[in-house]
Amino acid sequence: MHSSASLTVKRVPVISPDGCPLMPTKPSRARRWLKDGKARIYPNDLNIFAIQLLNKPSGQKTQDVVIGIDPGKLFSGIGLQSSKATLLKLHLILPFPNVTKKMTARRILRRARRGRRINRKLPYDQRCHKAKRFDNRVQKKLPPSIRANHQLELRVVKEATRLFPISHIVYEYIKARGDKGFSPAMVGQKVMLSWLEKLAPTATQYGWQTSNLRQWLKLTKEKADKSKAVEETHSNDGVALAASHFVKWKEWHSSNARGGYWDGEVVATVAPFKVIARPNVYRRQLHFENPDSHKPNPNQYRKRKGGTITPFGFCSGDFVQAEKAGQTYRGWIGGYTRTTKSKNVSVYDHNWKRIGQFSLKKIKLLKRSCKLCSA
Structure with a gap:
């Protein structure tokens, strides 16, 4: 029963020949297996270095590996944690604001179409109103933005179960203070x-239980700016949640005193x-919402908008390597520009901010789109 110490120990996921996850190993042993031809690199959607054995392992016994x-x-x-080591830390950028913005734009366009369709000069009973198909005030489905958040979390957890022998999952249940507190993160728990x-x-x-265990594990917490993509913002909380499977708080009472201690062992x-x-891709739309004023008849011609494919063999979300002015960049395809003089492809980073536009001759495809950006 002792606290954890911050040690420099990393583990590499190991996959059996039939695709079952085994206990991870040391990087030195993984490199030796690759050099001796006993294993190969195992590609995965999380872009994590993993190996797959080519021969049947001596045993498939596993220990508890927990996801927080x-x-x-x-x-x-x-966070992924075993009793002896922290295996992986992940920081997820959720699509909540992007989905909310797209749903708002869709609602505005739908109302505009309905307004153009209905002739309000006619009596109400003669107007072309759409028949009500269901009561949209009483629904049990999740809002699209909340559902997108949970689906991304679930997708990442599923990918982790393909790399590590996950035995348990610990989920932080959000409970607002008082009767009037509310958070969108509470929806759909x-x-x-x-x-x-x-x-x-x-x-x-x-x-509050996660906070107490995180402090006992001596893991720091960044509270000033939680948008920073660093371990201290959110992934350390995931490690503390996973560690709660191995360490429990035990209280004791006596005739004149009371206290408690952490029972268990974790590192x-x-x-x-x-x-x-x-990837924040824009689905194909027939045209922009507003006409193009540069055309001879603005009400007839509208620009093309969106799409997930390009005429150059790339798709939105493809991981590529691009070169410009002697520098090498890595990112994801997000769009293209084609004119009579040039053909360029836009490359974005994991925050979906454009790195730049690159010529087709300067782009090399590294991995096809898996609908995840891992950096």
């Missing part, structure tokens, strides 16, 4: 728990850190 999930509205943290229970046994924990170590986001 710290959900949020804009960002989430995920029970639905998310039902999804996670299909993957592994799932337990919940409150935020928090340095681990690979990844930032995960979803």
Whole structure:
């Protein structure tokens, strides 16, 4: 029963020949297996260095590996922990603001179309109103923005279960203070728990419990700016949640005193850190909302908008390597520009900010789109 110490110990995921995750190994052993031809590099959507054995392993016995999930509205943290090492830290950039903006634009356009269709000069009973198909005031489905958040978290957890032998999941259950407190992150928690229970046994924990265990593990917390893509913002909370499976708080009472202690053993170590986001692609639309004023008849011609493919063999979300002015960049395809003089492709980073436009001759495809941006 002792606290954790910050050690420099990293682990590499190991996959059996039939695709089952095994206990991770040391990087030195993984490199030796690759050099001796006993393993190969295992590609995965999280872009994590992993190996797959080519021969049948001597044993497939595994220890407990736990996933801790710290959900949020804009960002989430995920940590993978065993009793002896921290295996992985993830910082998720959630699509909540992008989905909300797109849903607002869709609502405005839909109302505009309805307004153009209905002739308000006619009596009300003669107008071309659309028949009501259902009562949209009483619904049990999740809002699109909340559903997109939980689906991204679930997708990342599923990818982690393909790399590590996950035995348990710990999810931080958000509970507002008082009767009037509310947060969008509270919506859909029970639905998310039902999804996670299909993957592994799932337990919940409150935020104050996570905070106490994180302080005992001596993991720092960045509270000034939680948008920073660093370990201290959210992924350390995920590690503390996962560590709660191995360490429990025990209280004791006597005739004249009371107290408590942490019962169990866990070691928090340095681990690979990844930032995960979803490509902010624009789906194909027939035209822009507003006509092009440069055309001879603005009401007839409108510009093309959106699309996930390009005429150059790339798709939105493809991971590429681009060169410009002697510098090399890596990012994801997000659009293209084609004129009579040039053909360029736009490349974006994981925050979906454009790095620049590059010529086709300066772009090399590294990986096809898996609808995840891992940096």
